[in-house]
Amino acid sequence: MAGLAASFGSGAMSNSMDDVAKHAQAFFVIGSNTTEQHPVFGTMIRHAVRYRGAQLVVADPRRIDLVDFATLHLRHRPGTDIALINGLMHIVLERGWQDQEFIETRTEFFEVFISSIQDYTPPKVEEITGVPASLLHEAAKILASCKPTAVMWAMGITQHIVGVRNVMALANLQMLLGNMGKPGGGVNPLRGQNNVQGACDMGGLPNVYPAYQPVSSEENREKFLKAWGATSSTSVGLTVTEMIPGVLEGKIHALYVLGEDPLMSDPDTNHIRRCIESLDFLVLQEIFPSETSIYADVLLPGASFAEKTGTFTNTERRVQMVHQAIDPLGEARPDWWIIAQVAERILERIPERIQNEAPNAGWNYSSTSDILSEINTLAPSYGGITHTRLERGERLQWPCPNSDHPGTPILHTREFTRGKGKFMPIEHIPPAEKPDEEFPMVMSTGRVLYHWHGGQMTRRAKGLMQVYGESLVELNPEDARRIGINGKTRVRITSRRGSIEAKAWITDRVPPGMVYANFHFPEASANELTHASLDPVAKIPEYKITAVRVELAG
Amino acid sequence: MGVYLKNASAEDDLTKLTIDGRKIDVPEGNSVLRAAEKLGIVIPTLCDHPALEAIGGCRLCLVEVKGTRVSQTSCTLKVTEGMEVITESEKLTQERREVLSLLHASYFDSGYPPGLVEETQYSKWIKQYGIEKQSYSHSQARHPVDSDPHPMIWVDMNKCILCLRCARACAEVQGRNVWEVNGRGYDSLMSPGAIGFTMLNARCESCGQCVAFCPTGALDNRMSMGSGGPDRLVATTCPYCGVGCQFDLNVKNNKVVGVTSKPDAPVNGMALCVKGRYGYDFIHHPDRILKPRVRKYLLEGISKPTFKKTDASGVKSSDWDWEETDWDTALNIVADKFHHVRESNGADSLGFLTSAKCLNEENYLMNKLARQVIGTNNIDHCARL
Ligand code: SF4
Ligand code: SF4
Ligand code: FES
Numbered sequence: 001m002a003g004l005a006a007s008f009g010s011g012a013m014s015n016s017m018d019d020v021a022k023h024a025q026a027f028f029v030i031g032s033n034t035t036e037q038h039p040v041f042g043t044m045i046r047h048a049v050r051y052r053g054a055q056l057v058v059a060d061p062r063r064i065d066l067v068d069f070a071t072l073h074l075r076h077r078p079g080t081d082i083a084l085i086n087g088l089m090h091i092v093l094e095r096g097w098q099d100q101e102f103i104e105t106r107t108e109f110f111e112v113f114i115s116s117i118q119d120y121t122p123p124k125v126e127e128i129t130g131v132p133a134s135l136l137h138e139a140a141k142i143l144a145s146c147k148p149t150a151v152m153w154a155m156g157i158t159q160h161i162v163g164v165r166n167v168m169a170l171a172n173l174q175m176l177l178g179n180m181g182k183p184g185g186g187v188n189p190l191r192g193q194n195n196v197q198g199a200c201d202m203g204g205l206p207n208v209y210p211a212y213q214p215v216s217s218e219e220n221r222e223k224f225l226k227a228w229g230a231t232s233s234t235s236v237g238l239t240v241t242e243m244i245p246g247v248l249e250g251k252i253h254a255l256y257v258l259g260e261d262p263l264m265s266d267p268d269t270n271h272i273r274r275c276i277e278s279l280d281f282l283v284l285q286e287i288f289p290s291e292t293s294i295y296a297d298v299l300l301p302g303a304s305f306a307e308k309t310g311t312f313t314n315t316e317r318r319v320q321m322v323h324q325a326i327d328p329l330g331e332a333r334p335d336w337w338i339i340a341q342v343a344e345r346i347l348e349r350i351p352e353r354i355q356n357e358a359p360n361a362g363w364n365y366s367s368t369s370d371i372l373s374e375i376n377t378l379a380p381s382y383g384g385i386t387h388t389r390l391e392r393g394e395r396l397q398w399p400c401p402n403s404d405h406p407g408t409p410i411l412h413t414r415e416f417t418r419g420k421g422k423f424m425p426i427e428h429i430p431p432a433e434k435p436d437e438e439f440p441m442v443m444s445t446g447r448v449l450y451h452w453h454g455g456q457m458t459r460r461a462k463g464l465m466q467v468y469g470e471s472l473v474e475l476n477p478e479d480a481r482r483i484g485i486n487g488k489t490r491v492r493i494t495s496r497r498g499s500i501e502a503k504a505w506i507t508d509r510v511p512p513g514m515v516y517a518n519f520h521f522p523e524a525s526a527n528e529l530t531h532a533s534l535d536p537v538a539k540i541p542e543y544k545i546t547a548v549r550v551e552l553a554g
Numbered sequence: 555m556g557v558y559l560k561n562a563s564a565e566d567d568l569t570k571l572t573i574d575g576r577k578i579d580v581p582e583g584n585s586v587l588r589a590a591e592k593l594g595i596v597i598p599t600l601c602d603h604p605a606l607e608a609i610g611g612c613r614l615c616l617v618e619v620k621g622t623r624v625s626q627t628s629c630t631l632k633v634t635e636g637m638e639v640i641t642e643s644e645k646l647t648q649e650r651r652e653v654l655s656l657l658h659a660s661y662f663d664s665g666y667p668p669g670l671v672e673e674t675q676y677s678k679w680i681k682q683y684g685i686e687k688q689s690y691s692h693s694q695a696r697h698p699v700d701s702d703p704h705p706m707i708w709v710d711m712n713k714c715i716l717c718l719r720c721a722r723a724c725a726e727v728q729g730r731n732v733w734e735v736n737g738r739g740y741d742s743l744m745s746p747g748a749i750g751f752t753m754l755n756a757r758c759e760s761c762g763q764c765v766a767f768c769p770t771g772a773l774d775n776r777m778s779m780g781s782g783g784p785d786r787l788v789a790t791t792c793p794y795c796g797v798g799c800q801f802d803l804n805v806k807n808n809k810v811v812g813v814t815s816k817p818d819a820p821v822n823g824m825a826l827c828v829k830g831r832y833g834y835d836f837i838h839h840p841d842r843i844l845k846p847r848v849r850k851y852l853l854e855g856i857s858k859p860t861f862k863k864t865d866a867s868g869v870k871s872s873d874w875d876w877e878e879t880d881w882d883t884a885l886n887i888v889a890d891k892f893h894h895v896r897e898s899n900g901a902d903s904l905g906f907l908t909s910a911k912c913l914n915e916e917n918y919l920m921n922k923l924a925r926q927v928i929g930t931n932n933i934d935h936c937a938r939l
Contacts, residue, residue, distance in 0.1 A: 038795050039795070039797070039829075040822045041797050043728050047727075050729060190796060191796035192910075193796060193910035193911060193936075194791070194792060194793050194795060194796055194910070195796075195912065195913070198913070199908055199912070201914065202908075202920075202921055204908035204909075204910075204917045209925070210918060215925075215931050230926050237930060237932040243934065246905070252903060253904070256892070256906050256907070258907060259912050260907050262907065262936070280858070280891075281895060283888050287842055287843060288836075288841045288843065298846070298849070299847040301842075301843040301846060304793070304836070304842075305790065305791075305911075306803055307837075308913065310913030312798060312913065312914065313798075313914060314796055314798025315796035315797065316821075318798055318820065320791045321789070322790050323788050323789055325790065325810060326808045330844025330845060334916075336919055338885075339919040342885060342892070343922070343923045345886060346896075349889060349890070349893040353929075354926075371915035372914070372915055374918075395820050450760075450828060452833075457836040460839040461832065463760075463833075464829065466705035
């Protein structure tokens with residue numbers, strides 16, 4: 001969440017789900033199909049609207065289910081989020097609805113920001129986004145008059161070449177309205193997978209050690225060198241979207257992949273395949289064979305969540321226990337045991353690497369509780385989070401720096417992590433790939449309620465498959481007529497990179513000119529079609545906008 | 555949400571009352587039922603659930619209040635200052651028996667083995683109050699057993715007592731309105747939308763809230779039917795999305811046989827979505843990798859066969875076949891290869907993809923492996939994707 005880190009100094013969700021569900025007077029949901037992607041939070045929003053009378057403004061090109069509960073639906077064109085958000089802020093400023101006191105005491109660079117907004121007049125924004133100026137006015141009025149308003153988004157905002165800038169625009173909006181650091185307000189990015197937050201917190205990123213301590217800092221390097229007896233350099237490593245193409249460039253020779261399926265989840269599958277098959281050595285640690293395992297040299301059987309004990313961190317920074325319920329199946333082993341084994345065996349082959357007197361040099365862990373104790377000493381925001389406290393029923397959200405600290409449900413209450421909140425001038429940039437004569441439609445990708453991610457787990461869950469057993473592509477009735485669907489149901493979707501066939505679901509959930517596909521099924525994985533244009537900062541691929549052609553299948 | 559016990563905060567006025575001669579004070583607005591529970595007094599209930607609004611429908615929770623003649627439903631009765639409540643008396647037992655007898659006359663259990671709950675809340679009260687079938691009771695099923703094709707939810711309306719918990723849970727917790735009462739009086743029946751509809755075409759989202767709230771087994775977990783009750787419940791966190799719901803894995807003979815709500819879950823309380831409640835059976839799927847596998851060429855000590863360009867079926871050469879091995883062999887091959895690549899091409903020629911599905915502790919170790927052992931910052935995961 002690089003965008004929030006730049007605006008506030010911390011990239012995580014600022015408030016808690018139950019906090020916004022209870023206290024927000026209005027919700028602004030943009031780029032999040034909450035009821036399908038974060039279903040239980042979706043029900044909390046529905047509840048707040050239905051039983052508490054909270055207002056709900058949904059901005060989404062698709063008529064997602066949440067729209068049934070919305071006060072307003074802004075159906076902006078894909079890739080025009082910034083214009084939309086700037087347009088709303090333009091109206092707020094024009095009417096003097098901003099929170100002047102908050103702006104003066106808690107933020108900086110407001111003047112530069114104001115001048116960047118001037119051009120986003122309602123008529124111009126209507127032209128770019130397709131949202132009528134009158135609706136823009138209504139929306140701005142709701143957001144400005146309901147205090148506090150909580151803003152929520154998900155991959156619909158981040159999976160664009162302008163993802164980071166989209167997020168900064170939303171941060172601007174919440175500072176302008178004075179909704180930061182308050183119960184029921186805040187900026188609330190909903191993280192996709194169960195433990196994305198934890199993977200980031202734990203240093204699963206090329207630029208930071210655990211708890212976001214930059215690798216580029218010499219001080220941090222020394223800290224970890226002292227603790228571990230050896231560490232990496234101060235130069236930032238490669239992201240996944242650089243590592244894989246790096247294989248063909250001769251940069252990467254071996255990969256160790258833990259529980260991921262880059263062949264299903266990465267953009268432009270054909271290119272990924274060429275890269276992965278050129279590796280000297282690929283180790284995959286997984287519970288099921290996957291598209292990626294076809295190319296693996298070694299397959300190590302990890303354990304499922306039901307077979308191990310440890311912690312996950314949810315989207316609101318809440319650390320929670322996972323408990324072993326059954327023995328690992330067959331000879332499967334908990335992933336932490338396997339990683340430690342690999343580490344020890346490599347170190348045996350390079351004994352000179354480690355200064356043995358370092359306190360955390362070793363790999364001899366008897367449990368994940370042992371590992372978390374080591375994390376306590378090295379990751380400040382996790383300093384006071386232990387299995388013992390969690391087992392006692394304590395509810396802990398990081399930052400929780402020491403064992404007496406109660407955790408932090410709301411961030412930025414007195415000041416921002418970086419001191420003052422930083423207004424950033426953000427300009428609208430059109431998407432990388434534009435429809436043309438050959439590829440006249442826009443495809444967007446995402447998830448459906450019954451499946452999850454590459455589908456490795458949900459495609460093996462019988463009940464889920466009985467309800468949703470094959471990939472469906474959403475297609476507007478107008479487009480369906482135009483391509484002459486005429487009772488047939490299978491369509492072929494072609495982009496500049498590939499082609500898939502799938503069953504069409506003819507529905508006005510999608511506007512004319514747009515199709516919506518998912519990446520849960522390998523035989524019709526939307527990522528065969530997507531492209532690898534990356535947001536220059538976050539290196540997130542632009543999944544939400546691919547130019548395609550839709551035809552009847554064979 | 556619901557009518558959980560409201561605990562005192564600084565600004566609350568406390569109401570003093572006595573229940574069965576014991577004194578208690580609770581903030582005003584609480585029901586007598588919640589106040590009694592706080593004292594550890596058990597009043598039988600059916601239509602009440604703390605996560606739902608009280609409706610006073612079943613009349614099982616009757617209590618006597620000094621100074622009033624008729625018994626009142628404690629789930630809807632609010633506490634008042636100086637109130638004196640009695641929760642057990644001959645009169646109350648008699649009245650509760652009447653309520654249960656009436657319900658039991660139309661309840662019919664065809665005798666099939668149920669899902670995860672062996673003794674339902676309903677059957678517990680029936681047993682405790684010694685209710686028998688009467689001559690006018692149903693002696694056969696009035697409705698088809700297993701009347702809805704829903705792949706995850708089992709419906710047997712012969713066991714329904716019309717407590718409306720399913721409909722209220724659907725509306726109040728899930729924000730849907732799948733269940734409604736159709737027909738009148740004796741013919742009243744819970745059905746998804748109009749009679750003839752299936753749950754899924756009444757816009758069911760398969761969250762299973764109705765099952766979790768049903769006190770009789772009229773709604774049950776299809777995938778767990780016949781599992782005969784778990785040996786133990788293990789509280790854990792959902793492996794799917796970032797909301798982080800918690801639930802209880804129901805374990806029997808070292809097998810996960812179902813998922814049930816864990817009412818004190820911090821994020822979600824009783825609520826779960828379809829993936830959390832019904833997406834667990836991948837755990838025992840026959841595709842699970844049960845032993846380490848290495849490609850044959852690695853055991854034969856020959857070089858890696860090359861792929862036919864971008865052919866997903868890979869190489870046809872048998873050197874590329876899988877061979878199952880013990881852990882020692884596989885781990886040593888991995889260590890040798892990584893060591894070799896590190897020696898010949900440098901630490902930055904290795905890359906590590908850690909996992910948003912794995913534990914914090916495991917992600918920390920991947921970061922330590924990449925940075926400490928290998929000496930590279932080439933580590934990432936797929937949150938970008
Ligand atoms: S199906 Fe269950 S929860 Fe619903 S009304 Fe009948 S007994 Fe109550
Ligand atoms: S139960 Fe559903 S909403 Fe809750 S964490 Fe699991 S997938 Fe997410
Ligand atoms: S539990 Fe009170 S009336 Fe049913």
